[in-house]
Amino acid sequence: MTGFIPMPELDAIDRKILSHLQADSRLTMQELADKVGLSVSPCHRRVKLLEERGVISRYVATVDQKALGLHVSVFISIKLARQKEEDLNRFARAISKWDEVLECYLMTGNRDYLLRVVAADLASYETFLKTKLTRLDGIASIESSFALSQVKYSIALPV
Amino acid sequence: MTGFIPMPELDAIDRKILSHLQADSRLTMQELADKVGLSVSPCHRRVKLLEERGVISRYVATVDQKALGLHVSVFISIKLARQKEEDLNRFARAISKWDEVLECYLMTGNRDYLLRVVAADLASYETFLKTKLTRLDGIASIESSFALSQVKYSIALPV
DNA sequence: CGCGATATTGGGATATTTTACCAATGGAAC
DNA sequence: GTTCCATTGGTAAAATATCCCAATATCGCG
Numbered sequence A, B: 001m002t003g004f005i006p007m008p009e010l011d012a013i014d015r016k017i018l019s020h021l022q023a024d025s026r027l028t029m030q031e032l033a034d035k036v037g038l039s040v041s042p043c044h045r046r047v048k049l050l051e052e053r054g055v056i057s058r059y060v061a062t063v064d065q066k067a068l069g070l071h072v073s074v075f076i077s078i079k080l081a082r083q084k085e086e087d088l089n090r091f092a093r094a095i096s097k098w099d100e101v102l103e104c105y106l107m108t109g110n111r112d113y114l115l116r117v118v119a120a121d122l123a124s125y126e127t128f129l130k131t132k133l134t135r136l137d138g139i140a141s142i143e144s145s146f147a148l149s150q151v152k153y154s155i156a157l158p159v
Numbered sequence C: 001c002g003c004g005a006t007a008t009t010g011g012g013a014t015a016t017t018t019t020a021c022c023a024a025t026g027g028a029a030c
Numbered sequence D: 001g002t003t004c005c006a007t008t009g010g011t012a013a014a015a016t017a018t019c020c021c022a023a024t025a026t027c028g029c030g
Helices: A012-023 A029-036 A040-052 A085-097 A122-131 B012-023 B027-035 B040-052 B085-097 B122-131
Strands: A056-063 A072-080 A102-105 A113-119 A141-153 B056-063 B073-080 B103-109 B111-121 B138-155
Touching: A012 A029, A012 A040, A029 A040, A040 A056, A056 B012, A072 A085, A072 A122, A072 B103, A085 A102, A085 A113, A085 B138, A102 B073, A113 A122, A113 B138, A141 B085, A141 B111, B012 B027, B012 B040, B027 B040, B027 B073, B040 B056, B073 B085, B073 B122, B085 B103, B085 B111, B111 B122, B122 B138
Parallel strands: none
Antiparallel strands: A056 B056, A072 A113, A072 A141, A102 A113, A102 B138, A141 B103, B073 B111, B073 B138, B103 B111
């Protein structure tokens, strides 16, 4: 990690800033400054510093899943035939390219990966399985669990 | 659903807008307009419409999990003792209050809920379990699966 | 306590960006 | 072709971000 920029401890104000920006990144600097008890200038500088140091990694718009017609959410447990580093990397590269895969974790326990995948309906999920996932080499097993509903979905990490 | 605002079909330009804003919501209208092949005015109007109709639900900053010292990601499978609507609602309400729980899904199959939880370390995860999750009434079983690493994490739905 | 060095703050000027208005353009129905 | 409707593009005004510099607070050290 050569490009590492040391991040001094986040103080209470930094945490407030992060908390508010995680909830709503369209706040104006004035609004944000008011909420955290600073004037605009230092608030602005803190935000820029948090960005430069990678504490704030990006700003994104969140889109409504139903509005896009993506009615199916699936969790997929995957075991690989072998778990050598090269196998893991190959798998990671493949799934990273697929937009349907929103999350993928390397897991402890009796599966290797856990994926969260979205699709318009069961038919297009089947297409994803048949044309993409099952075509990967080195997969020992695939097990799909379907979500009936999303009870909570948050991007905001606890600060 | 009385407040429903009908959303006409999203055309190719709307989808491009959503795609770009999901990747980077700090694009200026000028930049976004260039990318989607419009001038600023119509691009701006489309974005506002997507916001009003709830297709774009919010704008958020994403924060680096490691920078916050949240080194533990856990998936928790939960079975309830009973699955009556009231039990489900009670569980959902409790879960929704806890910042450690980033995602929660009602599932088909042999568990009722799947949760994604983050914590600073195993000790604070244990605290979460002991002081919050296991204190809920009506839980039949809890099973934790730990993530070794996050291979992919995206907020961008496929458009 | 007191002093200096350093980091942080606040205000104000300027540059950018957003936003609203209105005329112009394009496409579909007839 | 012509009319109507939806959408576009340009422009100007308002809101916001950004930068600079002086003022203030904080910390280390005698």
